[in-house]
Amino acid sequence: MKILLIGYGKMGRAIQAQAIARGHQIAGIIDPARPETRITDFSPAEVDVAIEFTHPDAAFQNVTDCLQQGLPVVCGSTGWLHHFAEAKALSQQTGTPLFYASNYSVGVNLFFHFNEYMAAKMHQFGGYDVQVREIHHTQKVDQPSGTALTTAEGILRHFPGKTRWRNDAATEAHELAVISEREGAVIGTHIVTYSSPADTIELKHEAHTREGFVQGALLAAEWLPGRQGVFGMKDLLGL
Numbered sequence: 704m705k706i707l708l709i710g711y712g713k714m715g716r717a718i719q720a721q722a723i724a725r726g727h728q729i730a731g732i733i734d735p736a737r738p739e740t741r742i743t744d745f746s747p748a749e750v751d752v753a754i755e756f757t758h759p760d761a762a763f764q765n766v767t768d769c770l771q772q773g774l775p776v777v778c779g780s781t782g783w784l785h786h787f788a789e790a791k792a793l794s795q796q797t798g799t800p801l802f803y804a805s806n807y808s809v810g811v812n813l814f815f816h817f818n819e820y821m822a823a824k825m826h827q828f829g830g831y832d833v834q835v836r837e838i839h840h841t842q843k844v845d846q847p848s849g850t851a852l853t854t855a856e857g858i859l860r861h862f863p864g865k866t867r868w869r870n871d872a873a874t875e876a877h878e879l880a881v882i883s884e885r886e887g888a889v890i891g892t893h894i895v896t897y898s899s900p901a902d903t904i905e906l907k908h909e910a911h912t913r914e915g916f917v918q919g920a921l922l923a924a925e926w927l928p929g930r931q932g933v934f935g936m937k938d939l940l941g942l
């Protein structure tokens with residue numbers, strides 16, 4: 704496949720290495736360090752799929768450019784979902800597919816699945832309070848993490864005692880505390896904790912490397928071309 708890499712930071716570089724190892728070609732690299740190359744220079748004849756990992760402030764424009772150029776796009780940037788409805792509408796209007804996941808690792812998507820099951824069970828039995836905690840490296844610009852938001856939304860859907868999340872430890876009883884910590888080079892850790900006066904139950908995912916994100920993004924990129932619509936990891940993994 705011919706892949707257009709958008710963003711050439713930690714994820715972009717790791718995806719390039721793994722894509723080449725899987726026999727794909729890099730059609731181009733879009734990054735502020737290479738201002739002479741733009742997404743609008745590329746057509747579907749030159750690019751099978753674009754993979755976008757940049758910045759919360761850049762992602763929506765990049766996704767828009769891809770969709771308008773007719774380039775299927777796999778986006779992993781977090782912190783831009785206030786524009787997601789517009790991106791979905793543009794995907795529909797242009798007939799160009801969009802894939803988005805707050806976290807591409809298969810392990811985290813299993814964690815999301817167990818999180819929803821756990822929230823429903825914990826609500827059924829009662830007596831527990833719940834909170835979400837995420838820990839990431841100090842270069843991360845958005846907070847809470849996209850993964851923590853997906854986790855919080857999964858809890859809110861199944862645990863009616865919580866009606867909204869708040870990025871703060873000091874919450875009211877009906878608010879779900881989502882606590883963000885920034886520490887060294889931590890790749891990404893997410894913990895859901897249920898506490899009662901008697902005990903604590905935790906569900907934890909800890910990424911040891913970025914390989915899980917990279918493998919998932921490439922699986923999505925290999926799956927997306929030729930489809931129409933807006934997709935996520937549930938579609939890819941059948942979860």
Ligand SMILES: NC(=O)C1=CN([C@@H]2O[C@H](COP(=O)(O)OP(=O)(O)OC[C@H]3O[C@@H](n4cnc5c(N)ncnc54)[C@H](OP(=O)(O)O)[C@@H]3O)[C@@H](O)[C@H]2O)C=CC1
Nearest residue numbers: 710711712713714734756757761779780781805806807916
């Ligand atoms: N969904 C998932 O599974 C995962 C998502 N992420 C998310 O992906 C994003 C990127 O993460 P990561 O690679 O670690 O971050 P990095 O900061 O290491 O890399 C981001 C790169 O994007 C570049 N960039 C900034 N603006 C633009 C633009 N307009 N067009 C093209 N490139 C641009 C940056 O350049 P410069 O430094 O010059 O600004 C930098 O090279 C983040 O939002 C992160 O949360 C990360 C890991 C997994």
Ligand SMILES: O=C(O)C1=N[C@H](C(=O)O)C[C@H](O)C1
Nearest residue numbers: 781805806843848849850891
């Ligand atoms: O910025 C990161 O590094 C990561 N971002 C994603 C998020 O915001 O959830 C996924 C992963 O945790 C790494």
